[in-house]
Amino acid sequence: MPTGTLLLIDDETTLRQAISRMLELEGYTVLQAPDARRGLETLRQYAEEVLVVLSDVKLPDGYGLDLLPRYKQVAPLAEVILLTAYGTIPDGVRAMKEGAFDYLTKGDSDDQLVVVVDRAAEKARLQRRVADLEKKVGAQYSFESMIGHSAALTQAKKLAQRAAPTDSTVLLEGPTGSGKELFAQAIHQASARRSKPFVAVNCSAFPKDLLESELFGYRKGAFTGALADKKGLLEEANSGTLFLDEIGELELNVQAKFLRVLETQQFTKLGDTKPTTVNVRIVAATNRNLRQEAELGHFRPDLYYRLSVFTVPVPGLNERREDVDELANYFLQFFAAKLRRRLSGLEPEALDQLRRHDWRGNVRELKNVLERAAILADGDTLTTDDLPAEFHHFAPEPTTDEASDRTLRTMEKRQIRLVLHETGGNKMEAARQLGIGTKTLYRKIQEYGL
Ligand SMILES: Nc1ncnc2c1ncn2[C@@H]1O[C@H](COP(=O)(O)OP(=O)(O)OP(=O)(O)O)[C@@H](O)[C@H]1O
Numbered sequence: 001m002p003t004g005t006l007l008l009i010d011d012e013t014t015l016r017q018a019i020s021r022m023l024e025l026e027g028y029t030v031l032q033a034p035d036a037r038r039g040l041e042t043l044r045q046y047a048e049e050v051l052v053v054l055s056d057v058k059l060p061d062g063y064g065l066d067l068l069p070r071y072k073q074v075a076p077l078a079e080v081i082l083l084t085a086y087g088t089i090p091d092g093v094r095a096m097k098e099g100a101f102d103y104l105t106k107g108d109s110d111d112q113l114v115v116v117v118d119r120a121a122e123k124a125r126l127q128r129r130v131a132d133l134e135k136k137v138g139a140q141y142s143f144e145s146m147i148g149h150s151a152a153l154t155q156a157k158k159l160a161q162r163a164a165p166t167d168s169t170v171l172l173e174g175p176t177g178s179g180k181e182l183f184a185q186a187i188h189q190a191s192a193r194r195s196k197p198f199v200a201v202n203c204s205a206f207p208k209d210l211l212e213s214e215l216f217g218y219r220k221g222a223f224t225g226a227l228a229d230k231k232g233l234l235e236e237a238n239s240g241t242l243f244l245d246e247i248g249e250l251e252l253n254v255q256a257k258f259l260r261v262l263e264t265q266q267f268t269k270l271g272d273t274k275p276t277t278v279n280v281r282i283v284a285a286t287n288r289n290l291r292q293e294a295e296l297g298h299f300r301p302d303l304y305y306r307l308s309v310f311t312v313p314v315p316g317l318n319e320r321r322e323d324v325d326e327l328a329n330y331f332l333q334f335f336a337a338k339l340r341r342r343l344s345g346l347e348p349e350a351l352d353q354l355r356r357h358d359w360r361g362n363v364r365e366l367k368n369v370l371e372r373a374a375i376l377a378d379g380d381t382l383t384t385d386d387l388p389a390e391f392h393h394f395a396p397e398p399t400t401d402e403a404s405d406r407t408l409r410t411m412e413k414r415q416i417r418l419v420l421h422e423t424g425g426n427k428m429e430a431a432r433q434l435g436i437g438t439k440t441l442y443r444k445i446q447e448y449g450l
Contacts (some may be wrong), residue, residue, distance in 0.1 A: 011035060068100055
């Protein structure tokens with residue numbers, strides 16, 4: 001049985017009550033109003049709940065078609081069905097053109113009414129679900145959800161937040177793994193394009209000749225193997241944002257084509273004669289010094305100038321060590337949830353090692369270290385032993401034979417757990433990688449309670 005709230009606005013009391021009763025029998029909660037003013041008031045009050053507004057076209061204080069945009073304004077996720085008097089079909093047709101879900105003539109059968117209301121309610125429910133998901137995805141990639149409060153990160157966030165709502169091209173400069181893609185996503189989410197596609201492409205991930213066709217697409221027959229027309233990523237990102245990671249890797253001829261996109265929003269697909277026009281916001285990223293590359297002749301200076309309209313330097317983790325604690329704890333909780341393990345925190349010494357480390361791989365490296373540690377941890381606190389070897393400089397050596405025996409057993413247990421995780425629990429493969437027989441592996445799994 002369908003459920004949900006409807007709002008019925010009609011000045012004919014008998015008809016209104018009859019329709020209400022019928023829809024209530026179908027499982028709906030029906031709010032009623034006799035005129036536009038009270039209808040809008042109720043809608044404002046229950047905007048979150050109302051799935052469908054059923055409104056008479058001719059109300060004592062307003063005309064349904066003029067009210068349509070006002071209903072939509074108050075409750076953008078609700079669907080509107082207009083009720084027209086017999087013989088006023090043109091009104092209904094116009095109503096649909098202007099965004100009503102459908103129209104019903106007052107003489108229509110009850111069944112017809114229920115079918116249309118059910119469909120409108122279903123659409124409204126779906127719209128709500130999509131809006132919820134978008135909100136969640138948006139929150140995941142927002143500036144607010146970015147972890148770290150260091151001055152360096154805060155300054156970068158502020159700068160990017162200023163650029164976000166403009167349509168300006170943004171160049172993110174920072175070392176690998178520092179969070180440039182996260183910044184690009186946050187910029188997209190904070191822009192008017194947030195509900196449109198965000199397409200990310202890593203320019204270094206494609207062989208040189210492939211990148212051009214990936215970006216711009218091609219027409220059927222453009223080259224051997226071009227069996228059908230193919231959209232490029234620029235078209236996929238139309239009306240949204242295209243994130244070009246490692247833009248320094250673009251070949252010079254692709255750079256020229258790309259410069260044209262930035263200047264005119266146009267490009268010509270491989271094998272095409274006519275240009276294609278797109279509306280795409282470009283966010284680019286580089287871990288190289290592009291200015292220097294331009295001076296050395298490896299990157300087109302005109303493209304560099306176009307791209308660097310708004311440059312945001314994304315700091316590496318070594319420049320913001322204050323963020324290590326917060327990031328480590330965040331990733332610990334993240335992986336604990338993912339692995340369904342209870343992990344409450346890091347031992348002070350382990351945290352100390354993390355703070356001192358030279359983070360050349362930046363946040364990505366820290367994330368990987370925490371994932372590995374979360375898999376290896378025996379207790380509910382991460383210790384230095386759970387960190388990779390390069391973090392063990394200050395670890396005390398075991399002193400007695402007994403202690404070293406314990407360490408070996410622990411190491412074996414961890415190694416087995418790690419390999420089992422990496423092989424997705426495939427025992428044959430895990431045994432092969434560990435260089436032991438499957439039977440031995442089963443025995444050890446039982447022995448260590450893995
Ligand atoms: N401030 C942060 N808060 C939470 N997670 C972060 C943060 N910064 C980076 N990360 C995570 O670290 C990883 C690396 O980040 P990202 O891919 O954005 O880096 P990048 O600079 O684009 O790397 P590359 O130059 O290699 O493309 C991602 O998994 C990202 O989610």
